[in-house]
Amino acid sequence: MHCYCGNLIPYATCCGSLHSGKTLAITAEALMRSRYSAFVMANGNYLMKTHHPTTRPVKDKKAIVNWAKSVEWVKLEILTTYKGNALDTKGTVTFNAYFFENGKVDVIHEASAFVKEENRWYYLGLSQ
Numbered sequence: 001m002h003c004y005c006g007n008l009i010p011y012a013t014c015c016g017s018l019h020s021g022k023t024l025a026i027t028a029e030a031l032m033r034s035r036y037s038a039f040v041m042a043n044g045n046y047l048m049k050t051h052h053p054t055t056r057p058v059k060d061k062k063a064i065v066n067w068a069k070s071v072e073w074v075k076l077e078i079l080t081t082y083k084g085n086a087l088d089t090k091g092t093v094t095f096n097a098y099f100f101e102n103g104k105v106d107v108i109h110e111a112s113a114f115v116k117e118e119n120r121w122y123y124l125g126l127s128q
Contacts, residue, residue: 004040005033006076019046024121028084028091028114031121036076036097042068052115052122074098074105089116092127 003014010016015037017023018030025031031050038046044065048056057064077096084091094111111127 003033004037004073004076006078007033011037019043024119025050026086027081028088028116028121029078029081029093031114031123032078032093032095032112033076035123036073036095039068039097040073044068050121050123052124055123055125070101072100074100084114084121090114091116091121094127 001010002008003011003016005015007014015034018025018034019038019041025034035047035050037043038050042065044061047064048058048061051057075098077098079094079096080092081094082092084093091114092111093114095109097108097110099106099108113124113127114121115124116122
């Protein structure tokens with residue numbers, strides 16, 4: 001089975017290795033993909049751990065997990081990336097995340113900001 005994030009490799013060697021902590025995301029896009037897979041799997045611990053502490057919605061973990069479980073995730077579409085490579089410390093990933101809810105397909109369209117600190121990428125939130 002291909003990974004939930006859309007990469008054509010197995011989950012275990014793609015986002016699964018990030019979710020288990022065996023590897024770290026090398027790029028902002030890799031973190032974005034792994035976070036999408038975490039939503040598919042309702043992995044609230046990973047979503048919180050990869051959300052920057054300054055913007056992390058600590059009290060909303062349960063609500064995020066409940067919502068992630070309540071929808072059927074369809075696919076992730078990466079539209080653009082700006083910086084966010086292995087040697088960068090900041091990056092932006094613009095994406096569409098499609099999901100099925102209440103009998104119809106809906107989409108989250110977002111330009112997400114990422115920052116790398118101590119060799120670890122974090123999701124900051126919406127890009128300014």
